[in-house]
Amino acid sequence: MGIPQLQIQTTRGRLALNIEKPVQQIEQPKATIDIQQPAATLEISTTKPRLSLDTTAVREDIDMKSVFKRSEEYAQLGRQGASEGTARRAEEGQQLLRIENGGNVIADLAKQNGTPPPAPLGIRFVANRSKIQMSFSQGSTSINATPQKPIINAQTNKPIHTYTPGKVTGQMEPYPSIQIDWKG
Structure with a gap:
C-alpha cells in the first residue's frame, strides 16, 4: 500500500544587477593673470668736481x-x-x-x-713741484629713485563640472518558483 507523498521542489530566485557607474569630470582652468611692472623713475643729478692747477711759477722755473x-x-x-x-x-x-x-x-x-765771456753750462734744473697752486672743489651726486607699483589683473575661472549619474537595473535570473507534487 502506498502512502501518498507530498513533494515540494523550490527554485531560488536570483537577482541580477546591472550597474552603470556614475561619471564625474571636474576641470579647473588656470586663472587669467596679467602682470605689468612699470619701470622705476630714476633721477640722477651731478655737480662735476673741479680741479684747478696754476703751473705758472713752475713753468717759469724751467724757462717756459x-x-x-x-x-x-x-x-x-x-x-x-x-x-x-x-x-x-x-x-x-x-x-x-x-x-x-x-x-x-x-x-x-x-x-x-x-x-766773449764763457758760455753758461747747459744744465737745467727741474722745477719745484711745491710751487704748483692747486684748488679743488668736490662734486656731488644726487640719486632719487621712485619705485612704481606693479599692475596685477587676475581673473579666476570657474571649474568645469560634468556629471552623469549612474544607473542600477535589476532583473531576476531565474525567477523563484515552487512546485508541489504528490505521488500517491
Whole structure:
C-alpha cells in the first residue's frame, strides 16, 4: 500500500544587477593673470668736481714763460743792457781820453771786447713741484629713485563640472518558483 507523498521542489530566485557607474569630470582652468611692472623713475643729478692747477711759477722755473712775462723780462733786459752799454761806452771813452797817460789802451779794449765771456753750462734744473697752486672743489651726486607699483589683473575661472549619474537595473535570473507534487 502506498502512502501518498507530498513533494515540494523550490527554485531560488536570483537577482541580477546591472550597474552603470556614475561619471564625474571636474576641470579647473588656470586663472587669467596679467602682470605689468612699470619701470622705476630714476633721477640722477651731478655737480662735476673741479680741479684747478696754476703751473705758472713752475713753468717759469724751467724757462717756459708766458708771452707777457717773457716780453716784460726782455724789456727789462733791454733797459739794463742799454744802461750797461752806455756806461761801458762812457768808460771806454774816458779811457781813450787818457791815452796820453801811456799804456796800451786800444789793445786792452780790443782784447776785452773781442773775447766773449764763457758760455753758461747747459744744465737745467727741474722745477719745484711745491710751487704748483692747486684748488679743488668736490662734486656731488644726487640719486632719487621712485619705485612704481606693479599692475596685477587676475581673473579666476570657474571649474568645469560634468556629471552623469549612474544607473542600477535589476532583473531576476531565474525567477523563484515552487512546485508541489504528490505521488500517491
